[in-house]
Amino acid sequence: MSLEHVEYFLNVLKNDDVAYPSTWDGSITDSTISPFSDRLMMFQIASITAVGVMDFGIAIGARLEKTWLFSMQK
Secondary structure, eight states, X not given: OHHHHHHHHHHHHHHTTOOOOOOTTTTOOSOOSOSSOHHHHHHHHHHHHHXXXXXXXXXXXXXXXXXXXXXXXX
């Protein structure tokens, strides 16, 4: 189903002569040699994970603050 959506929207953009983005798997090759080092990939994954954990921490902190403020008003 999602492939149908992608194809539909790409066709709409093509028909209107609008630049369209390439798909994430558009440059997959048969190469067995990694273009990036393992250390770089681990750094990227760790960074993305850290940002995700930070977002959860901010959300929890904001939620606890609102709960605390509401309880103090009573």
